[in-house]
Amino acid sequence: MKGPVFMYYRLTNFYQNHRQYIKNFDFDQFLGDRVGSATLRTNCDPLAYSSDGKVIYPCGLIANSMFNDTASNLTSVDATGTYEMTTKGIAWPTDKQKYGPTKYQISEIVPPPNWALRYPNGQYTEEFPPPDLSTQDRFMVWMHVAALPDFRKIWARNDDQDLPAGRWRVSIDMNFDTLQYGGTKWLVLSTTTALGGRNPYLGIAFMSIGALCIVLGILFTLRHLIKPRKLGDESYLSWNQPGGGLPSNSRALALQSYCQAGYKPIENKDLQLDLTPLNREFVVYQNESTPPTTLSIVTQLNLCEALPIPDEKDNTDICTKGALICRKTVYAKKLKDDKETEFVAIVQNIAVDVEETNIMYSKLKPEFKPIDAEADATKRTFNKHDQSASITLECDESQSRSDSIKAGEKVPDHKDDKNGDDKKKEEESKGMSGMGIFFTIVLVLAAVYFIGGAFYNFKVYNARGRDLIPHLGKFYFF
Known part of the structure; x- marks a missing residue:
């Protein structure tokens, strides 16, 4: 020996x-x-x-x-x-x-x-x-x-x-x-020895864990082949889900009544509207360029449900969670190295989806008004074609805008111009690849092997130094 x-x-x-x-x-x-x-x-x-x-x-x-x-x-x-x-x-x-x-x-x-x-x-x-x-x-x-x-x-x-x-x-x-x-x-x-020694307990434990990982790997692989999911897809994030990803009983309000199919704007008349196509986010830009600065008024709105805004109370560059209409005033200035510096000056909550409102926030209260027969392009063909509706958004300037929030300055990363195909490839490339996942699992198993083996040798054999390395010694029993 x-x-x-x-x-x-x-x-x-x-x-x-x-x-x-x-x-x-x-x-x-x-x-x-x-x-x-x-x-x-x-x-x-x-x-x-x-x-x-x-x-x-x-x-x-x-x-x-x-x-x-x-x-x-x-x-x-x-x-x-x-x-x-x-x-x-x-x-x-x-x-x-x-x-x-x-x-x-x-x-x-x-x-x-x-x-x-x-x-x-x-x-x-x-x-x-x-x-x-x-x-x-x-x-x-x-x-x-x-x-x-x-x-x-x-x-x-x-x-x-x-x-x-x-x-x-x-x-x-x-x-x-x-x-x-x-x-x-x-x-x-x-x-x-360099080859290690006899330690059946650790060998059985590590082989069992390894077999379990292989079985789980096969199951996850089959699941991915049957129902693949794009890695790094941001649409699965909670704040990108309807209602901010919260349970239905935790949301501020349910779907607005006028966005439900079969809504009757006039109770005593059999007139029904289908405004479900409005249940998505719209963005309206108003740009005014005075070189080297560009003023942009960006309005985000969803007339049916709250905008997918994360609940970040300390972030002054976004509207309040639960907002239906959010307006931002942004100043952008082009620098010498072709980079842009953006400054969000004002953030306004135009309408908020909450049960109770205060002086800062207004609840969206739509009004449905008939238009003159002469201006109704569908009136003359009412008996032959489906009737449509024209929706006009008007901002009531008499309301208080005391909810304006001065936002801090932020410098975005440089963004190269990319066409739609490049952006799509970039999105698909997000997330960890299959090879990365494999090596991550191998690394985790190796860490479990060495840390667990060292702890076992320390507690059971009172080992120290290099004797802590699993399977480093060969034992003979007498």
């Missing part, structure tokens, strides 16, 4: 992920500080004090349940020789900063219950003093609790020598009882 060689102990059915177990330690005590009684009981009960009132050091459930089997170095059976293992480097360098020699007097502390057999009469003495936790690398490793009940923790390592092939003997003192909770314990030798 090529070096470096790592020795692990593996425990099964041992749950370190219980909340009470995880939080049952005192950080300040591990640093070596004396801890107050209330704090110690809060953090370490029921293993804060012994029955005779002495402080348990180190306190808590995690420290008390530390794996206490011992394993010797490997001794060759076929030949004379020993393969030396060391605890140097099995703990993280940052762990050294979390532990220190205790400031308690020996007479004030006792070992945890499961440590008592290591000390005469279960007490610390001058000959058998309390451990200096800053030098106990295996204790630091144990304090990193595992997320799953089947986990491995490093015991020793050899970074300099290869392990020759052959039969090797290791002597183990069996102190850690796994029968009481129905678990098992293993000794594991591991090394790292």
